[in-house]
Structures are given as structure tokens and as C-alpha cells.
Amino acid sequence: MIDQPPASLSPGETPINGVSHDPEAEAVIAYLLRHPEFFAEHDELLVSMRIPHQRGDSVSLVERQLKLLRERNIEMRHRLSQLMDVARDNDRLFEKTRRLNLALMDAGSLDELVITVEDSLRHDFQVPFVSLVLFGDNNMPVGRWTSSSEAQVAIGGLMGEKAVCGALREHELAFLFGAEQGRQVGSTALVTLNHQGLLGVLAIGSRDPKHYKSSVGTLFLSYIADVLSRLLPRLTQSLRSVR
Template sequence: MSEYDNAIEISEDQVGDYLRTHPDFFHQRDDLLLKMQIPHQRGEAISLVERQVNVLRERNLEMRQRLNHLLDVARDNDRLFDKTRRLVLALLEARHLDDVVSATEESLRNDFQVPYCELILFSDKALNTHGRVTSVADASQKLAELLRNNRAVSGLLRDSELNFLFPGQRKEIGSSAVVPLQFSGRVLGVLAIASPDEQQYRSSVGTLFLSYVGDVLSRLLPGHIDTQG
């Protein structure tokens, strides 16, 4: 009779559970470590120690890649914060409506490198600005869905919406983002940005920055618009 005839059958999961709860099992069993071999992807057999070294090296590389990604994100956020700070300060220093429009458009085009940007104001009276002004009725008709949501959206907009927001540039636009400018139930306008790159403003891309700029404009514009005419 073999010494294994009366042995209790042990599953691979049980062996794995035991080794996980007893990580020092091989501490005094160097002879077992030398005998154990694990198939390599190339078909060669390597020792358990070599396999552990390889696993640790792979995990170390993965952690370094994650850390580098986090550092890149942190640097991007620092640059975004600095650009946003400069824009907000310029808007706070604006003395006239035209200054608000200029500060917004120049910052988006030069600092943020936005290929296409439109700050469209809604008003039924003439406004003293070089910026684009349209009637509330016309805007409500052309951008009904966007204004109804009252939040920033990004991705692929309808052709009719793009034609209104970026007249004559529809064929050049791959993706866009737009935020309504509303305050105390009053529709003041919209801020729209776009890019030829279809992935630049995907629907999954966060619109936190655009919403923030929109909030600042929504609180500043009434004071400039109401003092005209």
C-alpha cells in the first residue's frame, strides 16, 4: 500500500488558500523552491523565485506608469487652473461689455488654444459690443434643447445647432461643447467651443471647466447688459 493511498484529496484552491495564509511556508524549505518550476510564456521553465522577481518587476513598472500618469494629470490641472485664474481676473477687471467679450474670446483662443469659440449674447435691444448678439426668440427656437437642459453638454450636436453656433464653419467641426448662460431664470446667452478633432469634446469628456467659466459669465453679464440702452 502506498503512503498516499489514505491521503485526503486536496484541491488547487485549498493549496492556494493555505499558501496565502502562510506566506513564510517556503522560508525553511529551500529544497522545494529549487524543485518548483513555472512554465514561462516562451515555453521555458523558470523557478518560483525567478517568477516572483518577474511579477514584482512587472508590478513595479505598472505602478511607475500609474504614478507618471497621475503626475501628468496634476501638471495639466495646474496649467488649467492658472489659465482659468487669469481669465476670471480679466473678466472681473472688465469695465464694459465689450471687454468681457474680448477677454473671453482671447483667453479661449490664445491661452486654451480653442480652434473655434463663440460667445453669443441674447438680447432684443442693441448692445454696444463687437460680439455676436441675437434675439431671445431666435435663440430659443434654434437652441431649444440645449437651453432646456440648462447645463454644459459636449460631443456631437445637431447640424441645426452647429449651423447656428458656428455659421459657415460646420464642415470644419468634429466635436463641440456648449454651456447656456443663465442666471435667476434669465437666459443671457451661450458659450460654445469646438474642434476639428472628433475626439476632443467627446460626450464622455467632463465639462467642469466650461461650466465654471459659464457660471462666472452668467453673474457678470447682467451688470454690463442692463447698463446699456
């Protein structure tokens, strides 16, 4: 008895390499036989297909080229996915930074400014350790104050034009976050507040020793520091006038 073509095939069509016993494969074969132009209209699928060109133990140059192109295509997709993730993270950071800077500019007092930056970093940015140290010869009733000379002794090597990231020494952590919290901080990002004079430092900490490292970007933290540096002299002077 002669085998009949599968019911899914149109009259005159025959299965490839004999009768297929896989219903899904039969359906695909039948569809492709009815639509021979399919891959011409969807040539992007050819990149992911595996079509061997072997001759004995050898592999043809065409197959080798296709394999390399396929691997590079997968690698480029992974890189693109990583770039998209970074872009989304930056978008979220930008929006949080924008909201914080607008709130800082709306602050009507030094007290409100200090509360705004600390609350936003802790709750909106989810930073577990925040330190805003202001420099002045006389302590103010608002915020944490110390003399610039004392700060130079404790963290002088960290203060400069650029933000600093990494693991700090024990006495540096104790100065910034206090002895108890300092022991919990694994890595720190610190930026100096400097506008027509040294005004203070802003530091954020993480329990993860690798969270803030030298290669991490500090652009958004620097933006926040720039706004703080321009607002602090005006609000500090207003507080002195009230006193």
C-alpha cells in the first residue's frame, strides 16, 4: 500500500524527506509549501535559522560565516539590552534629581533646605546613609556644622573639585557618618560643596563595599551639589541675620 500525503497537505504536495510524524512540523511544512515566498518576505528569520552545509567532516565557509554572524547578532542584542537598561536607570535618576533640585530652589530657609536634601536622598533615592556637613567658624542651630580646618584634618584628602567614590578609612567614615553608622558603611560617594569658597561636603554611603567604586558615575550627585553650593550662602546669611 502506498502511503498517502498527510491530510494537512494540499493536493499535489508531498512532505519533505518522507512523511513527518510531528503534527506541528507537518503544519509548518504545509504552510511553507503553500507560501514559497515566505522567507523572501521575512528574511530577518534567516539569521536565527540553522541550515547545515556539511560535506563529510568538513564545514562550509558559508556555514561558518553564518555562525559568526549569528553569534555577533546575539552579542549586539545583549549589548543593546544593557544600554537600554542603563538609559532607563539614567532617566529615573534624572527625574529624581530634577524633582530634588526644584524642591531645593523652593526652600525658604536653611532648615528646609537641609531637611529636603536628606529626606529626598534617603527616601526617593533609597540611600541608607546620608551626611551633609557644613563648614563655618560658628555653629548654627540648623544642620551639622564644623570648622573647615577640622574637616581638613579629618577628610582633607577627599575634598577637591571632583567627586570621590570608594571605601574610606575608619576615621573618615566616623567624621562623616558618626562612629556607629560609619562602621556599617562599606562604600561612599562624596562631593565637595564649593562656590566662591568651601561650604561643606555631601556624602552618601552604602553597606555594599562595591556599590560606590571609582568607575561609578557621579554626575547626578554633582548636580545636586552644584545647586546646594549656590543656595547655601544666601540661606546661611539669612539665618545669621535673624540671629
